[in-house]
Amino acid sequence: MTVIRSLLLFALAAVAEIGGAWLVWQGWREHRGVLWIAAGVVALGAYGFVATFQPDPNFGRILAAYGGVFVAGSLAWGMLVDKFRPDRWDYLGAAVCLVGVVIIMYAPRR
Template sequence: MKALLIYPLAALAEIGGCFAFWAWLKLDRSPLWLAPGLVCLIAFAWLLTLVPSEAAGRAFAAYGGVYICASLVWMAMVEKTTPDRWDMIGAAVCLVGAGIILFGPRG
């Protein structure tokens, strides 16, 4: 499925873009971090338009579950903070919900 490739790429772009702003404002990094951050956020928005869905809201809602899981992966890999069992349970619930939204039968 096309969405199974697009959503993880969109999540990487969104998290990277948001982290650039976080680094600038919270970690006292250079404002130069904003340039790649903006490029990432533009890529994120463009990628979501590629999801095959007749409703933008449905595509965005399903993306939410993927974003939550990707955020925990980012936390583990980039921020070196291990997700706890509640993080993992919550992410699994969100991912199941995203799957229902995205792949549920429509009339």
């Protein structure tokens, strides 16, 4: 149950951070306006709080593992929202990052 909770929190953090950054990008680069930017800032702030709910008490471990989730999530967001087409190297890189997440977060420890 703890692993499932952790994975759901990583997914929620990815939506908040990647979505927030995308909203800022849209507001600034695509000239959609200050409300898009403000929504992005709120989402990015929410991301900061989501990470605090991870069951592991180590900030460095959580953020290091989240880095791998961010890489894979960013590619997925690009595919779903911006119709980005990753190549095989993007997929391989994301897979390597996700293996790193599993090792960092869920390897047996004493």
